[in-house]
Every structure is written in structure tokens, then in C-alpha cells.
Amino acid sequence: MNAAAAAERAARDSYGRLLALLAARSRDVAAAEDALADAFAAAISAWPRGGVPDNPEAWLFAAAKRKLIDASRRKRTANDGKAQLQLNVEELEAETAAGDMPDRRLGLMFACAHPAIEESVRTPLMLQVVLGFSAERIGAAFLVEPTAMGQRLVRAKKKICDAGVGFDVPAPSDWGARFAAVLDAIYAAYGAGWSDPLGADPERRGLAEEAIWLARVLASQLREEPEPLGLLSLMLHLEARRPARRDRDGRFVPLDEQDVGLWQRQSLGEAEALLRAAAAMKRPGRYQLEAAIQSAHATRAWRGEADWDAIVLLYDALSELTGSPVARLNAAAAIARRDGPERGLAAVEALVQLFPALNVYQPYWALKADLCARLGRGEAAAVAYDEAIAREADPAVRAFLEHKRSRL
């Protein structure tokens, strides 16, 4: 990372931490964003003349706090009797007079992932308030018109303010679905970046890196929780394979055919260490299982072969835990690798009886096509490839499927 990128990263880290502090007290994310934007603007004009302060973060915070207090005083005069605002401002002043600034980003993430917030906007909201992404950038990554995305974000922030969503991290006993929603939002951000593995679109490429960054923040603040480590491990495993996912001509390369020499050993090593640390806490969860599956694939880099026994077992455990038909489909694919295509196809066909919704899922058809082809059932394979191709949005994956079909 060069100096400019390091500075940008430091600013981004500060952004989320400062916004979390300001918003936690004002409870008004939009007002905190305005105050912080003013503070950053003031810094841009003041620092080149007077020099960068010793503690830029403290400088920015002091400036933003003044703006926020000014704004809330104006609001208070406009509507008298708002004792609550007075209280918030006093709390804010007391908290920061102490000198050490607490890190409230985690509370901010929990607020963004609150069940009172519409599900589809939780991830974008987190990206905006914790990382400072613009609505344009988020819209580009999630394939939503920037104006529409902007409106959704504004509505969500208004809801946080009007409904009185708190910014305190709830006690673990009260986490319920909210903790899972925080993890899911980070993974969704990663997924939005992952689906463009060539990195041709810088908006989305950056998103995968930022998701990993968010997971690091989460893991650093929840040291007693294994799932953030599991999530981080999972993403680093996937990230390690990024260079191998496309060939020189930009063609999709399935996991089985990837050149393990291209896998990034450093990321794999970190992913493995994180998973071990998570496993030591003896509280398995969805992301630890998913990371363990990727870890069992990664043994190919050392032993030349993925650990298919472990993969089948882990997918079974994941299916049990999540009830997800996708996990079951992956279990069937692993069975096919371990026990042969006939057993695999039987598992796939039993599964689609149970979950007819798989009929609209591209990977179901791609798996079925591959297994039929291996069993010499050319006609059935062709039909399944056609179904898979019709359901694939990524041109590189579509080209891969078309190539496979043409070789039947």
C-alpha cells in the first residue's frame, strides 16, 4: 500500500469511528454526516496552510462536534422544550472531554442492521455510514440507480432517527438475528464485489476489500466471538483464489480446474490461522462451517487433493444448521466428487423433489448438466446446460457453460 492509499485508508477508518461517535449521541445519522462533511471540508482548507495537526482524528472530531452542537442549538431554538437534545449535546461534550475517544463503530453497525430497517438497505447503509461510500458508488455496486439508492438511504437514516433506534451494542443475550444481520451484511458486500472477479469494475473490486476491512473491525471489537473470525477466514479463503478464477483471456475457471500455484499463500495462511482461533472457542456457526469447507478445498494446495470426506460432512452440517437448499445442493456436488456421478445425480434429483425452487437456480442446472455428461447422458446434459445458460447473468460464466455444452 503506498502512502496515498495508506492515508486514504486512515481517513476511512477515522470516518466510521467519528461518525459512530457523533451519531451515537445525536441519534441522527444524517446530521452527524453533515457535521463530519463540514469538518472534512474545513480540514482540506486549513491543513495545507497550517500543517496537518498531530492528531488529525481529534482535530476532525472537535470540528465536527462543534458543527453538530451548533446545528442542534439552532434546531432547539426552532423548537423549544427539546430537553433531549440538550442532554445529548452535554453527553457528547462530556464523553470527548475525557480525551480518549471510544470506538462506537460496532454500535453503528448494529443500528444499520436493525430489523426495523428494510433488509435490502442494511448492507448499503453500513457501507455508507461506516465507510463513507457515496450513494453513487453503492448504487453501482448493487446495480441500483444512484438516485433510488440515495432515497432508500435517506429513508433508512430518517427511520433510525425518528424511530429512536439505539446505537448501543445490545447484550449478547439480546443479539438474536441482529448479530447475524451484521455478519450477513458484510458478507453481502463481499459478494457484490466477488461477482466481478476480474476487477474490471473498480467500484465492485473495492467492495470486496472493504468488506474484509469491516470484518476486521468487527473481529477486533468482538474478541470473544468466533463467527466474525469465521467470516473473515471465509472471505480470505475466497480472496486467495481470486487470481486463479479467470484465465489470461478472462475466461471463468471453476474451482476444480484452478491452478493452485496462483492461490495466494499469505491469505490462505491467515485464513487458516483465523479458523483455528475461531474453532478453539468451540462454538461453531454458519461462517465457521463455510470457512472450514473452503479450508478443506485449500488442502489441494498442499496435498494435491481436496478433502472430500470433510467437505461432504461440513456441507451436511451446514444444511442442518441453515436448512438452506443451496447448502444441500453443494453437499450433493461433494457426494458426486467423492462417490461418483451416479450417486451425486441421485442426491440432486432427490433434492429437487424436496425443494422445487431449485428449478430456477443456475448452479442446480449446471451441476445436473455436468453429472449427466459424466454419465454419458448427452441429451439430458444439453437440456440442463440450456437451462443453466438461460439463468446466468455473468458473461464469463455463461461462456464457460456454453463451451461445456458445445463439447458434449
Add this chain to the structure above:
Amino acid sequence: MQYALLVYETETDFAARDDVERKTAYRAAHLDFLNSIKGAGIAIQSVVGGAGLKPPHTATIVRKRGGSRLVVDGPYSDIKEQLGGIYLIDVADLDAALSWAERCPTASTGAVEVRPVNVD
């Protein structure tokens, strides 16, 4: 912050109020709920007000259009669960309000909508 807990009851819930065998238990459950909010011990967790409502068939709708009064029978919207009462509480934040809503007896049979009160 003040929140209204809008309590949506099913037909069975409404019927319980007039049923000789069930009305004691029904009232006791809501009274317990009310007392547990009052007794939460923290000054800002308190009941501001509230009321139970008579069943939906007792409702009458009034509209005024072009100078004339239009009166029709029945509740405003004809849905399975109807507004059965309101609690007004004063708690720290939405999560505190949601946890009280969850403890409201009707949450396990009907539904409870949590709405912040506009105090401006």
C-alpha cells in the same frame, strides 16, 4: 422516547373479553403486563397512558365530503386483526420499546405495532 404500542387482536382475543371463563385470565395478563412496565424500576421506563378498545363491530366511521357528513358502520379496515387497544410508554429507545411489545400478552396471539409518538 415515547412509543405507542398498538395492540392488534384476533377475533378470539376480542371474544375473550366477554367470555365468562376467559375474561379473568385475559384481564389479568394485561394488568400484569402494565404492572411490570410500571415496576421496571427505572425512572424513564414508565406507562404514559393507554386504553383498551371495544371490539371492531362497535366501530363507526365518519367522513366529511363536500359539506356533508358520511357515516358508515364497521372498523376502518376490514382485516383479520383489529386495533384492540393502545399502551403509551416512555423508554430509552426502540429496542426497549420492542422488548416491551414482545412481552405484551397479545404479541403471542395477534400483533403489536410499535410507533414513536410525535412530541414536536
